[in-house]
Amino acid sequence: MRQPTAPALPGRPTLQSVLRRAHLRLAFVAVTMAAVSLIMVAVIALRAYAGNNLNLLARSLAYTVEAALVFGDRIAATQAIVLIAKEEDVAEIVVSDSRGRPFAAWQSPTASAIARLERSVAGIALPGPVTVPVVHDGVVVGYVEVRGQGHQFFGFLLGGVGGILACLAVSVLGAYVSSKRVLRNIVAPLRALAGVAHAVRRERAFEQRVEPAAIAELNELGNDFNALLDEFEDWQNNLRHENASLEHKATHDALTGLPNRWQFEARLMRALDEAMVTGQRVAVLYLDCDRFKEINDGLGHEAGDAVLIGIAARLRTQLREVDLVARLGGDEFAVMLAPMRELASATRIAEDILSSMTPSIALSDGRTVATMMSIGIALYPDHACDANGLLRAADAAMYRAKRARPGSWQFAEGVAGQA
Template identity: 55%
Template sequence: MSFFNPGHRPTLHSVIGRGHLIVALVGVAMASVSLTLLGVLALRVYADHNLHLIARSINYTVEAAVVFNDKAAATEALALIASTEEVADAQVLNVKGQILARWQRPETGLLTELEMQMAKAFLEKPISMPIVHQGQEIGSILLIGHGGSLMRFLLSGLVGIVLCTAISAWVALYLARRQLRGITGPLRSLASVAHAARSERAFDQRVPAAAIAELDNLGNDFNALLDELESWQTHLQHENETLAHQASHDSLTGLPNRALFEGRLLRALRNANKLNERVAVLFLDSDRFKEINDSFGHAAGDAVLVAVANRVRAQLREEDLVARLGGDEFAVLLTPLQKTEDAERIAEKIIASMEVPISLPDENQVLTSLSIGVAVYPDHGLTPGALLNAADGAMYQAKRLARGAQHTAGSEYLVDNVQIRS
């Protein structure tokens, strides 16, 4: 059983480039071989025709020597012509078939042997031509061709094939790379954008335009898909942010809820413990909320809660936090707290902000007040629960004292278990 390793897959660039190179080499090789074979055939015809011409020339030259059976004259005339032509072996025979004169090309080693073998393989058989004098055959000429020219032609053809193959390979690679840039470039861009979208959720990237129509259409379709994914991601992020905000904030006032407040309080206490700082928690409760809610309706009660939240938030520092704990109860986190008097001053500002009447949806106005309890870390508690309970207890004690003294429009709070009325 074999398994295919994806890491060994060839690239599109290598596949197309290899294909172009193979096609170019095969084409050049076939053309070169075809031209070489045609050249060899043409050279063979030329060599045979040339041998016949040489044979006729020798025939005219040695005719007189053959008539008088002059071996020396025949040998000299034969050598004079054969030594300058493509002849390996030339013989002059008398009428009885006896050799009257003979010339052979000197052997110089392996090259001559190769030339002879080339001549035997490609040229025709030895040429025999009769010597005729006054209408009678008095002898004959026997010629064997020499393969020197054929050898040189084949060698030059082989060199030409190699050069043409090399040039064609270079041109094929150049054209393949030029063509591949138009194909693999857009595909690489698309793959890069797809990888970024998959691994990094980068749906804002886009595939650039391509010169090839099919690749450009593919890029446009992919960009359209990215548009939809980006829109979906933005919508999903917005929904997640909305859900996260709803989970940690009050839907009416927009203030943080109890869970977020307690988490911030826990971090503030840890930081205060490390830096030896103080933290104050204010517990706020509306004195007349139930009366307003019963008399003017729930819409009026909601308007009062929103107004109280806005006025309390306006009195705090940027690093402080106000939250709605539920109903008409609010909590304020003051951190860092330099001294207890700072908590008193902020409480007084919150109380003073309630002296302005609150407008209701039905154009009526009401006046409300707050009871505030204050607890300071580490004097009144070391944990979030302990501080909230201490501030809550101080607030209820202030509310009872206010009712006992019949201050309907006043507000009260306790600091360090000392009652202060304003």
């Protein structure tokens, strides 16, 4: 089951965003440093290569124009350097005589912006012009000066920049894939744990648990958190059990297990409120044991308790599930019949209760005790419209029945009927 996740606090980045930015920064720094290092090494190597190449080219040109310098043939010298220059990556070739006066020259056209950019880059990155002497029979007859064009170097530079951008793109993609894996292995378990903690804090859902994680530390953290939830759940269950036990003790009689006077009056008031809306009747039967004092004084309190428990058990068997029977105190009991559609139902139940008391009650020592009940019946709204009034009317009717004939029932004054 997917756990609910706790929302991030406003203004604070999520762990996922922090890790993702860290991956991207690491990838960017690593690729940039590697690219810069490679480019620097390549530039140094290319610079040395370009210097050697220009020096070889200059020596080759010196051999080529040697005869032209000796014979003073400027045209032949110019044709020779032009023929070679067209095949090489050079920007300018200058041939001078032994006194350093220009003898022949060639310069690469720089009409295009790219050519001018290449020459500017070459002037910064490549070694300066290479000058070699032209020697004839051991005598210097002139000099050849060669300056590089930088076309190859510029192409390498563009390729290097393109390679860096491609590596950055691949690194970003790799960092994204890596962050997804981090999210699955690290962030997802932490989110699940935070979701469970949020549910526990807001909803007191101590039954929720954190799923196992693939990473050992996170799995151990989840196990510890689940153990803590186990303790909280046990504590909550014990607290609920204690509260239910306290509530039961506060609303039930300790000896018979029946509802006590407080619960009876509370439920009677709710029944009267509903009857006021529906227009139905509610009946209250007030019961008293006729021989309880004699039994309690003659046979002892244990025998009296056994009689009260036996009376409670017999009362339960004579009532519907919707009816309520309670012990009000001592040997007094009360029954609420709600709703009561027919008046005869109250008299029938009273007769059934009296009949159920006829058999003797067996005591723990083997003796038996006979007992009788006197019952008073009061009706809503015939005799009273509130709980206290109904109880008083039923109590008065019970005492009239006890005085008239123990073991009988009577209605409250105002309704005829007597057993």
